[in-house]
Amino acid sequence: MRVTELEDMIVNLIEADDHPEISAVTRCTTEPGDLDHSRLKIHYANGGSTTVMVFRASGPGVPAGANYTVPKGVL
Structure with missing residues:
Protein backbone atom coordinates (compact mmCIF):
# COMPACT_ATOMS: atom_id res chain seq x y z
CA MET A 1 0.00 0.00 0.00
CA ARG A 2 1.35 3.41 -0.88
CA VAL A 3 1.60 6.05 1.84
CA THR A 4 -0.71 8.33 -0.13
CA GLU A 5 -3.34 5.56 -0.36
CA LEU A 6 -3.18 5.03 3.41
CA GLU A 7 -3.45 8.79 3.97
CA ASP A 8 -6.53 8.94 1.73
CA MET A 9 -8.08 5.99 3.56
CA ILE A 10 -7.52 7.57 7.00
CA VAL A 11 -8.93 10.94 5.91
CA ASN A 12 -11.95 9.32 4.26
CA LEU A 13 -12.72 7.20 7.33
CA ILE A 14 -12.48 10.16 9.71
CA GLU A 15 -14.59 12.40 7.48
CA ALA A 16 -17.18 9.67 6.87
CA ASP A 17 -17.61 9.21 10.63
CA ASP A 18 -18.80 12.84 10.83
CA HIS A 19 -18.11 12.89 14.57
CA PRO A 20 -19.16 16.16 16.26
CA GLU A 21 -15.89 16.31 18.23
CA ILE A 22 -13.77 16.39 15.05
CA SER A 23 -13.91 19.74 13.30
CA ALA A 24 -11.38 19.18 10.50
CA VAL A 25 -8.61 17.01 9.09
CA THR A 26 -5.64 18.81 7.54
CA ARG A 27 -3.03 17.21 5.31
CA CYS A 28 0.34 18.62 6.32
CA ASP A 34 8.64 12.83 -0.64
CA LEU A 35 6.48 9.73 -0.91
CA ASP A 36 7.87 7.94 2.16
CA TYR A 44 -11.10 18.88 17.62
CA ALA A 45 -14.09 21.01 18.55
CA ASN A 46 -12.49 21.87 21.92
CA GLY A 47 -9.51 23.48 20.17
CA GLY A 48 -7.11 20.57 20.62
CA SER A 49 -5.44 18.65 17.85
CA THR A 50 -3.54 15.45 17.13
CA THR A 51 -0.86 14.98 14.48
CA VAL A 52 -0.46 11.54 12.95
CA MET A 53 2.59 10.62 10.87
CA VAL A 54 2.72 7.59 8.61
CA PHE A 55 6.14 6.41 7.46
CA ARG A 56 6.95 3.78 4.85
CA ALA A 57 9.47 1.24 6.11
CA SER A 58 11.63 -0.35 3.45
CA GLY A 59 15.16 -1.50 2.88
CA PRO A 60 17.42 -4.46 3.52
CA GLY A 61 15.92 -6.89 5.99
CA VAL A 62 12.41 -5.45 5.81
CA PRO A 63 10.11 -8.06 4.27
CA ALA A 64 7.35 -7.08 1.89
CA GLY A 65 3.92 -7.02 3.51
CA ALA A 66 0.48 -7.54 2.10
CA ASN A 67 -1.79 -4.53 1.71
CA TYR A 68 -3.14 -3.16 4.99
CA THR A 69 -0.63 -5.10 7.11
CA VAL A 70 2.64 -4.22 8.79
CA PRO A 71 5.44 -6.74 8.19
CA LYS A 72 6.58 -8.42 11.44
CA GLY A 73 10.16 -7.41 10.64
CA VAL A 74 9.19 -3.75 11.10
CA LEU A 75 7.61 -4.14 14.53
Missing part, protein backbone atom coordinates in the same frame (compact mmCIF):
# COMPACT_ATOMS: atom_id res chain seq x y z
CA THR A 29 2.78 19.33 3.53
CA THR A 30 5.99 17.38 3.17
CA GLU A 31 9.00 17.96 0.93
CA PRO A 32 8.12 17.91 -2.78
CA GLY A 33 8.49 14.39 -4.12
CA HIS A 37 5.86 9.70 4.85
CA SER A 38 2.73 11.70 5.40
CA ARG A 39 1.31 13.80 8.23
CA LEU A 40 -2.30 14.48 9.09
CA LYS A 41 -3.55 16.90 11.72
CA ILE A 42 -6.92 16.16 13.30
CA HIS A 43 -8.59 19.25 14.79
